[in-house]
Amino acid sequence: MEILMAFLVGILFMTATYLMLSKSLLRIIIGTGLLSHGAHLLLLTMGGLKRGAAPLLGENAPAYADPLPQALILTAIVISFGVTAFFLVLAYRAYQELGTDNMDRLRGKEGHE
Amino acid sequence: MKTNDVILQTVTKVTLFIIILFSIHLFFAGHYYPGGGFIGGLMTSGAIVLLLLAFDIKTVKSILPIDYIKLTAIGLLFAIGTGAGALLFDMPFLTHAYTYVNMPLLGKTSLHTAVLFDTGVYLVVIGVTMTIIQTIGESE
Amino acid sequence: MNNLIILPILIPLITGVILIFFTKNIPVQRWVSAAGFLLMIVAAGMLVSHVYQDGIQTMHLSNWEAPYGITLVSDMFSALLVLTTSIISFFVVLYSFKSIGEEREKFYYYPVVSFLIVGVNGAFTTGDIFNLFVFFEVMLMSSYVLLVLGGTKIQLRESIKYILVNIISSALFVIAVAYLYSVVGTLNMAHISLRLSEVSDLTIITVIAVLFLIVFGLKGAIFPLYFWLPGSYYAPPAPVMALFGALLTKVGVYSITRTYTLFFYHDTGYTHELLQIMAILTIIAGVIGAVAFTDIKKIVIYNIIVAVGVILFGVSVFTENSLAGSVFYIIHDMNIKAALFLLIGIVISITGTSDLNKIHGLIHRYPGVAWTFFIASAALAGIPPLSGFAGKLLIVRSGFEAEDYIGAAFVLMSSLLVLFSVMKIFIRGFWGAPRAYKNEENAPVKWLLFAPALLTAFAVLYGFGTEAIYPVISMAAETLANPEIYINAVLKE
Numbered sequence: 035m036e037i038l039m040a041f042l043v044g045i046l047f048m049t050a051t052y053l054m055l056s057k058s059l060l061r062i063i064i065g066t067g068l069l070s071h072g073a074h075l076l077l078l079t080m081g082g083l084k085r086g087a088a089p090l091l092g093e094n095a096p097a098y099a100d101p102l103p104q105a106l107i108l109t110a111i112v113i114s115f116g117v118t119a120f121f122l123v124l125a126y127r128a129y130q131e132l133g134t135d136n137m138d139r140l141r142g143k144e145g146h147e
Numbered sequence: 148m149k150t151n152d153v154i155l156q157t158v159t160k161v162t163l164f165i166i167i168l169f170s171i172h173l174f175f176a177g178h179y180y181p182g183g184g185f186i187g188g189l190m191t192s193g194a195i196v197l198l199l200l201a202f203d204i205k206t207v208k209s210i211l212p213i214d215y216i217k218l219t220a221i222g223l224l225f226a227i228g229t230g231a232g233a234l235l236f237d238m239p240f241l242t243h244a245y246t247y248v249n250m251p252l253l254g255k256t257s258l259h260t261a262v263l264f265d266t267g268v269y270l271v272v273i274g275v276t277m278t279i280i281q282t283i284g285e286s287e
Numbered sequence: 288m289n290n291l292i293i294l295p296i297l298i299p300l301i302t303g304v305i306l307i308f309f310t311k312n313i314p315v316q317r318w319v320s321a322a323g324f325l326l327m328i329v330a331a332g333m334l335v336s337h338v339y340q341d342g343i344q345t346m347h348l349s350n351w352e353a354p355y356g357i358t359l360v361s362d363m364f365s366a367l368l369v370l371t372t373s374i375i376s377f378f379v380v381l382y383s384f385k386s387i388g389e390e391r392e393k394f395y396y397y398p399v400v401s402f403l404i405v406g407v408n409g410a411f412t413t414g415d416i417f418n419l420f421v422f423f424e425v426m427l428m429s430s431y432v433l434l435v436l437g438g439t440k441i442q443l444r445e446s447i448k449y450i451l452v453n454i455i456s457s458a459l460f461v462i463a464v465a466y467l468y469s470v471v472g473t474l475n476m477a478h479i480s481l482r483l484s485e486v487s488d489l490t491i492i493t494v495i496a497v498l499f500l501i502v503f504g505l506k507g508a509i510f511p512l513y514f515w516l517p518g519s520y521y522a523p524p525a526p527v528m529a530l531f532g533a534l535l536t537k538v539g540v541y542s543i544t545r546t547y548t549l550f551f552y553h554d555t556g557y558t559h560e561l562l563q564i565m566a567i568l569t570i571i572a573g574v575i576g577a578v579a580f581t582d583i584k585k586i587v588i589y590n591i592i593v594a595v596g597v598i599l600f601g602v603s604v605f606t607e608n609s610l611a612g613s614v615f616y617i618i619h620d621m622n623i624k625a626a627l628f629l630l631i632g633i634v635i636s637i638t639g640t641s642d643l644n645k646i647h648g649l650i651h652r653y654p655g656v657a658w659t660f661f662i663a664s665a666a667l668a669g670i671p672p673l674s675g676f677a678g679k680l681l682i683v684r685s686g687f688e689a690e691d692y693i694g695a696a697f698v699l700m701s702s703l704l705v706l707f708s709v710m711k712i713f714i715r716g717f718w719g720a721p722r723a724y725k726n727e728e729n730a731p732v733k734w735l736l737f738a739p740a741l742l743t744a745f746a747v748l749y750g751f752g753t754e755a756i757y758p759v760i761s762m763a764a765e766t767l768a769n770p771e772i773y774i775n776a777v778l779k780e
Contacts, residue, residue: 054451066451066454066455066458069458070454070461072458073458073459076462077461077464077465080465080468080469081465081468081469082469103468106468106474108185109417109421110461112185113421113424114454116428117427117431117454117457119279120279120431121450121454122283123279124443124447124450126283127443128443128447131438131443132440132443132444140448216307219307220307223304224304227297227301227304231297231301234290234293239290239346239348239349240293240297240346240348240349241349242349242350
């Protein structure tokens with residue numbers, strides 16, 4: 035299972051890198067989304083993949099799942115949700131203002147308008 | 148071109164309340180079972196988004212005249228206030244208090260300050276999600 | 288248990304939330320935020336004195352004992368940084384009253400600044416590695432908003448790049464935490480340190496250490512990873528630039544210092560050597576930029592990079608004296624960078640340009656601005672007895688003691704070139720024949736000068752009072768040099 039997850043994470047990172055290197059702003063945003071998905075999956079895998087009961091004292095189960103990675107991922111997902119939303123709004127504003135979503139045309143010296 | 152969304156609008160009018168009721172159920176279930184302020188809030192904002200899709204932004208604004216940024220702030224105040232309340236009792240920040248009471252009809256119920264905190268989360272999630280969606284949607 | 292620790296985080300948070308309710312009322316925005324930040328200075332000052340008297344203060348959020356819950360830890364280093372942050376943000380807010388413009392003030396400028404301070408103070412205070420990530424994100428989200436607020440073309444363009452870089456570094460942060468968690472199975476920083484010293488396989492620790500260096504290096508702008516900084520910091524108006532320049536990179540530097548002194552002190556032959564090389568290259572790159580540009584914003588921005596290099600060189604030497612030097616220098620640098628950015632903000636509001644070739648003779652009409660700038664730039668370069676001197680002296684001396692001659696020599700030479708780069712502004716911009724500028728009459732110079740003048744006065748006091756402050760600084764350095772103090776303080780209760 036860990037091997038499978040490792041491949042999945044690798045593929046996600048690969049796709050994310052490819053998308054982030056493209057010129058279209060929208061593709062870049064999708065790339066960042068995939069990148070954070072990959073990071074979250076990696077966090078889940080690294081926390082140890084095992085089945086078990088919810089870690090409550092009264093359960094008396096033979097095995098418990100580690101709740102910490104899940105809590106961390108939830109937090110990280112919320113954060114990346116917020117950042118992605120902000121990025122989308124910004125991209126939309128930039129498209130309206132600058133008239134392009136091509137990263138090549140967003141280049142330029144800092145001093146220039 | 149104005150599309151004719153009679154089906155969507157009719158269905159929305161019914162399902163809207165079901166979704167909101169279910170989200171409130173999720174919110175309260177979160178005390179001991181899966182659920183809670185976060186997904187409750189997400190589901191409520193999902194309902195409002197459905198409303199936005201079926202009708203237009205003006206109609207929704209006249210139905211729900213809410214300033215979502217202020218709603219976020221109110222939610223934050225709830226959450227921080229619950230946390231900071233612990234400071235008054237010289238306990239660490241965010242320490243919660245709870246007790247069990249016998250209520251009429253409901254029987255033995257636990258009362259927990261975490262519910263107040265979760266209410267804050269619920270409001271913040273609705274506020275933030277709707278602010279984002281409105282910002283993107285408004286300028287069309 | 289001490290609730291004082293949370294106050295520097297809680298006060299700006301509450302201030303920010305309250306301010307959201309009064310967006311259209313500018314006087315309320317101004318004075319509530321100023322009052323909030325003043326209160327925060329008081330709380331931070333009390334915190335420093337508490338830490339000085341009773342040692343490291345800890346607080347378990349929600350009353351969950353360490354290492355199970357999130358612990359806030361305030362040692363001397365973090366308490367001092369929190370105090371400096373509070374002072375700087377207070378003055379930047381005062382400065383903003385007359386410079387940021389009503390458009391921005393109505394559009395959540397003060398609330399967002401408050402949230403930025405929440406993130407910065409939180410990152411300095413937290414004792415939990417994932418909580419550090421969360422506070423980083425709070426800080427970064429606010430910085431995105433501040434960067435784009437106003438929505439000019441250059442701001443939109445630069446903030447896209449800034450956000451992209453930071454999203455990637457945040458993803459790397461999550462990955463680094465994931466690796467660390469798989470090795471030690473805990474997130475409490477003191478507990479991580481304890482568990483790491485039991486791990487026999489040093490290689491994996493080194494890998495994680497380098498990963499963390501990349502993550503924090505991106506935020507803190509060390510050598511190969513600083514490429515985004517000059518462009519992004521150039522875009523926003525002066526007060527925002529001052530906040531970014533003084534605080535944001537320092538959070539990255541603080542995190543490197545914290546992790547490299549608390550976690551990764553086992554394989555110093557590799558990790559600290561790498562850090563040292565990076566630090567020296569950072570100094571060189573920063574100095575080249577600072578000397579080469581004739582744009583006053585650019586010159587000061589590149590000086591941020593130089594300072595990051597100097598501080599990290601002190602950390603990489605890793606003796607108690609060099610750490611004391613770094614602590615000295617980081618506080619000095621936050622203070623003086625804020626002052627310098629605010630000062631060049633005044634120059635820009637007078638002249639309407641940041642191009643040094645178009646600015647002459649300001650000293651004739653604005654002697655106050657000129658001499659404040661002169662003192663601030665002398666302090667930046669570390670002319671004794673001003674504030675940069677003691678820190679640099681300690682860093683260079685311990686560099687020579689540890690036989691890192693090359694690095695120490697670079698730090699020394701960089702001071703000279705830093706002095707040259709800022710004196711260039713003084714000589715070319717302030718001296719020479721006076722000339723008239725278009726917007727000159729509108730610039731509220733007297734009010735604007737208040738904040739940087741007081742910050743510069745702090746720098747002078749800090750320099751003259753080195754002897755008096757030294758016990759506090761050495762206490763901070765002692766904790767950094769001996770991780771056991773930190774671990775015992777967090778886990779003993």
